[in-house]
Amino acid sequence: MMNKLDQLRAMTxxxxxxxxxGAIERLQPQDATTNPSLLLKAAQMPRFENLIATVKAGKYSESVSCDQFSVAVGAEIINLIPGRISTEVDxxxxxxxxxxxxxxxxxMALYDKRGIGSERILIKIAATWEGIRAAEILEREGIQCNLTLVFGFAQAQACADAGVFLISPFVGRILDWYLANTDLKVTQPSEDPGxxxxxxxxxxxxxxxxxxxVMGASFRNVGEVExxxxxxxxxxxPDLMEAMSENxxxxxxxxxxxxxxxxxPPPLTEEGFRWQTNEDAMVTDKLSDGIRRFAADQVSLEHILLRDH
Incomplete structure (x- = not known):
């Protein structure tokens, strides 16, 4: 009998x-995705010490330093997977x-300089109204996008209307909000609001x-994945993937x-998008919280990359 991870690969x-x-080498996924929080963790791994030193030596500005680092990490990952890497906009x-x-x-220009074609890249953008409009422009240019921090149906509808290539609806963070703000008790995955x-x-x-x-994201346990x-x-x-590989x-x-x-259905208007988002406290809270957290980790990453300049 195949393990659960291999069974999952047969359908997803x-x-x-x-x-x-190291985890990517070990687990051999189809694609990979990063964000400022994951890149901040990567920047503190011994494996990337030389890369950090190279970026520092370039004496770039804060934002350019982060771009150089995120694309360099993405380029390493690309060598290990058959599919795409998602790289996030500030x-x-x-x-x-x-x-x-x-x-x-x-x-995309930085990836192109490394000889990596657009067909291997997804640009990650927060699924705000403005982010979705940016993705609509980029998709027309042939730059395919991954709209992240999707917590509500209005975000998903607006992304589909815009012809976005992929969305990342979050699961675990939705559950987090309901457990913290309501009396919800989840005894089985089918009851999980995420x-x-x-x-x-x-x-x-x-x-x-x-x-x-549709690419489900932000899992808290194997039950949500299954x-x-x-x-x-x-x-x-990686920890959830490894748990599935052992079952x-x-x-x-x-x-x-x-x-x-x-x-x-008719395309969602800006007014409709903003109203539906406003009416859902969970979506409003988690979208703004997610953006703040990614922004804070971006700043922390910039400090690492500019230290000793």
């Missing part, structure tokens, strides 16, 4: 949610469409014929693609 593209090169640009577009182009959110988005996309890829087996992609931390029980498929039978 497994993506490593890490900047740990979270402090989350409410500036044009600045996000420019930063994405700069990141799992329920991804299933709703997945079913909506498949039923209405959207091409946007409850979404069959999703287009799942980005999973040889049968993994049942939970999500099944359906043939599109429904007409797509």
């Amino acid at each position: 593209d497994v993506v490593a949610d890490t900047g740990d090169i 979270a402090r640009l989350s409410f500036d469409t044009q600045a996000t577009v420019l930063k994405a182009r700069e990141l 799992v329920q959110s991804v299933i709703r988005i997945y079913d909506h996309y498949k039923n209405h014929g959207y091409d946007t890829v 409850a979404l087996a069959g999703c287009d992609r799942l980005t999973i931390s 040889h029980d049968t993994l049942a498929r939970a999500l099944m693609p359906t043939t599109s039978t429904l007409n797509a």
Whole structure:
């Protein structure tokens, strides 16, 4: 009997949610994704000491130093996977469409200088209204995007309307919010509001014929992962991947693609997007919190890269 990780790979593209090169070598995911928090952890690993020194020697500005480091880490990861690496735009640009577009182009140019084609890269952008508009522009230019920090249905709908290549709806952070702010008790994965959110988005996309890829993210336990087996992609931390690789029980498929039978609804307006987001306290709290956390880790990474200048 195959282990659960291999069973999952047979129905879902497994993506490593890490900047740990050793874990990627060991677990052999299809794709990989990074963010400022994961890059901050990577910057403190002995493996990247020489890379940190090289970036420091370049005496770049703060933001350029981070771009150089994130692309260099991404380039190392690309050598280990058959698919794509997701590289994130500075979270402090989350409410500036044009600045996000420019930063994405700069990141792609850095990859191009390393001989890495656009077909190997996804640009990660926070799923704010401004971020989604930036992704719409970039997608038309052939730069495919991963819209992250997706907590609500309005975000998912607006991303599909914009023709975004992929979204990362979060699971664990949604559960975190409900456990902290309500009396919810979760005794099985089907009761997990994060799992329920991804299933709703997945079913909506498949039923209405959207091409946007659904990649569940931010998992707290193996049960959440298993409850979404069959999703287009799942980005999973190394510890959960290893736990699944050690389990040889049968993994049942939970999500099944359906043939599109429904007409797509009218595109969501900016007013509708902002109102629906405002009406959901969880989405409002977790989106803003996620942006703040990524921005803070970006600043911490900049301090490491500029130290001793």
